[in-house]
Amino acid sequence: MLAEVLTIGDELLTGHTVDSNSAFIASKLVERGYWVRRITTVGDDVEEIKTVIGEILARKPEVLVISGGLGPTHDDVTMLAVAEALGKKLILCEECLEKIKAFYERLYREGYIDDPSLNEGRKKMAYLPEGAEPLENTEGAAPGAFIEHEGVKIFVLPGMPREMKAMLEKEVLPRLGRRKFLQRKFLAEITDESKLAPILREALKKFKVKIHSSPKGFGKYIGLIIFAEDEGELEKTVEYLESRGIKLEEA
Amino acid sequence: MLAEVLTIGDELLTGHTVDSNSAFIASKLVERGYWVRRITTVGDDVEEIKTVIGEILARKPEVLVISGGLGPTHDDVTMLAVAEALGKKLILCEECLEKIKAFYERLYREGYIDDPSLNEGRKKMAYLPEGAEPLENTEGAAPGAFIEHEGVKIFVLPGMPREMKAMLEKEVLPRLGRRKFLQRKFLAEITDESKLAPILREALKKFKVKIHSSPKGFGKYIGLIIFAEDEGELEKTVEYLESRGIKLEEA
Structure with missing residues (x-):
């Protein structure tokens, strides 16, 4: 997208x-x-x-x-x-x-x-x-x-x-089509960047979402943008990431 | 530059x-x-x-x-x-x-x-x-x-x-220091921008200048900016445009 x-x-x-x-x-x-x-x-x-x-x-x-x-x-x-x-x-x-x-x-x-x-x-x-x-x-x-x-x-x-x-x-x-795509931006607080990638991959398999991630430098924050066609899928993804220990703060 | x-x-x-x-x-x-x-x-x-x-x-x-x-x-x-x-x-x-x-x-x-x-x-x-x-x-x-x-x-x-x-x-x-680089803005009185194009092309061939033109709506004025390193080249360009029937008014 x-x-x-x-x-x-x-x-x-x-x-x-x-x-x-x-x-x-x-x-x-x-x-x-x-x-x-x-x-x-x-x-x-x-x-x-x-x-x-x-x-x-x-x-x-x-x-x-x-x-x-x-x-x-x-x-x-x-x-x-x-x-x-x-x-x-x-x-x-x-x-x-x-x-x-x-x-x-x-x-x-x-x-x-x-x-x-x-x-x-x-x-x-x-x-x-x-x-x-x-x-x-x-x-x-x-x-x-x-x-x-x-x-x-x-x-x-x-x-x-x-x-x-x-x-x-x-x-x-x-x-550009009439697809209604939602997007929400987050800062993900994690202590080890390398732990994020496998969790994101699992989320992408489980839910109908697209995730864009980028390092924010200076320590423990990663920028995440989650795209979804359905609010429910987006919510479930956020819940799943948090259940796996990633603290998300809406950006 | x-x-x-x-x-x-x-x-x-x-x-x-x-x-x-x-x-x-x-x-x-x-x-x-x-x-x-x-x-x-x-x-x-x-x-x-x-x-x-x-x-x-x-x-x-x-x-x-x-x-x-x-x-x-x-x-x-x-x-x-x-x-x-x-x-x-x-x-x-x-x-x-x-x-x-x-x-x-x-x-x-x-x-x-x-x-x-x-x-x-x-x-x-x-x-x-x-x-x-x-x-x-x-x-x-x-x-x-x-x-x-x-x-x-x-x-x-x-x-x-x-x-x-x-x-x-x-x-x-x-x-950055200072370098000699001149630019002058004009309003050119003409009823149609496209009549201007061949005259500008000739001016660009004749003189060491850059000319930027932009429509000012559908009235009779076209905005022109002439860039030159040399005041003489700029002056000669202005004279040439006026000799070709374009009325220039400094803006």
């Missing part, structure tokens, strides 16, 4: 913009029962983005949410970088092109822009990695993309918060 | 806290002439922190600023993780211990705490990686640390924004 978030934009690296997108995305993933392991921010640079996507895929999260760099300008290179990272071509999405056209025609009719024509920058936004499913942008021009790659669900979203939030709610979360 | 920022804290990964520290740190580094290449956020987990520090050091930035996880609780494991990542021991800093003692005695005298004694958690904050120079925390208990490791200047700062900001200004920036 691990997830990662990647935000893209030079304005985040210069400090001109505080990255509130990653916290929003993380909170929604956590609500769905995912544990966000890492958040990374890189600039509008094809090579950087490709490199970091490769690194994230190697860690094999279940979900990767990418946000930023889908617009019409020279520095909006995210779709190209995603395609290259996955060894795919960028392919014209005809359905996306129609929507982009309609979007600019509406802005023109409403007097926001002087020219509704599909120039190079606007057309660029209709290209998605081969095999990607387009994600509708109800608040802006650029579509997002959903790609499953070697077991990782990859979602590519715009960086404008209003567009990103709408797409996350309407297009991403419904694709 | 490259720098990286690493922020640490489970509260950032759950989305409970928006990470404004990394933007603040980045903006100060950019002012000093560094280009922040990547910002990473991980949780309060020794193994995660060690892993990511190893990855950052392998990219050989000139500067790495780490923030978060220096407090007295069990999940404040940053110093331990930094020490382990560098293959160093944690060593008691006597000078730091005196300051921590004085800090809690002051809080006690002022009625903020019931017990000024140096318990295990408070004492823990006085341990720094071997060879590290302590950085004074004028706003809190936990000292920071400065370590040069294989050409990388590593600064370890607290996560509380008030403490982090004071330490960055007073202890980090004076150690």
Whole structure:
């Protein structure tokens, strides 16, 4: 149930913009029962983005949410970088092109822009990695993309918060399933770390839970996150661990 | 010229806290002439922190600023993780211990705490990686640390924004020296960002500058930030953009 978030934009690296997108995305993933392991921010640079996507895929999260760099300008290179990272071509999405056209025609009719024509920058936004499913942008021009790659669900979203939030709610979360996953964090007090592993293995056999453990340094505490679909299974796991001599303190 | 920022804290990964520290740190580094290449956020987990520090050091930035996880609780494991990542021991800093003692005695005298004694958690904050120079925390208990490791200047700062900001200004920036690196922000008056793209691409070819553009909504303004090492290159870029019909207004 691990997830990662990647935000893209030079304005985040210069400090001109505080990255509130990653916290929003993380909170929604956590609500769905995912544990966000890492958040990374890189600039509008094809090579950087490709490199970091490769690194994230190697860690094999279940979900990767990418946000930023889908617009019409020279520095909006995210779709190209995603395609290259996955060894795919960028392919014209005809359905996306129609929507982009309609979007600019509406802005023109409403007097926001002087020219509704599909120039190079606007057309660029209709290209998605081969095999990607387009994600509708109800608040802006650029579509997002959903790609499953070697077991990782990859979602590519715009960086404008209003567009990103709408797409996350309407297009991403419904694709993450309706499984209700519970998660609770504990500090486990134990005197001997090596005793914990066999007890955890037994708990995993007995109950329908997932357990993430990590050392907390400085002495006798281990961080535990227990994931379960069922509150009863989670409770029974806690009781079992305590019956085996592990003192748990909710964290 | 490259720098990286690493922020640490489970509260950032759950989305409970928006990470404004990394933007603040980045903006100060950019002012000093560094280009922040990547910002990473991980949780309060020794193994995660060690892993990511190893990855950052392998990219050989000139500067790495780490923030978060220096407090007295069990999940404040940053110093331990930094020490382990560098293959160093944690060593008691006597000078730091005196300051921590004085800090809690002051809080006690002022009625903020019931017990000024140096318990295990408070004492823990006085341990720094071997060879590290302590950085004074004028706003809190936990000292920071400065370590040069294989050409990388590593600064370890607290996560509380008030403490982090004071330490960055007073202890980090004076150690970075000053480099000439200019950045100017403009509002470009144009009705559509995508018309701007080909003109920007030409400017990037002609002059030694970096240009960041961001839409300001659907009005006629686009935000531009031009970065240059040389004032002349920056001026020539501005003149060129204006000669191509882009009206620039300093922002």
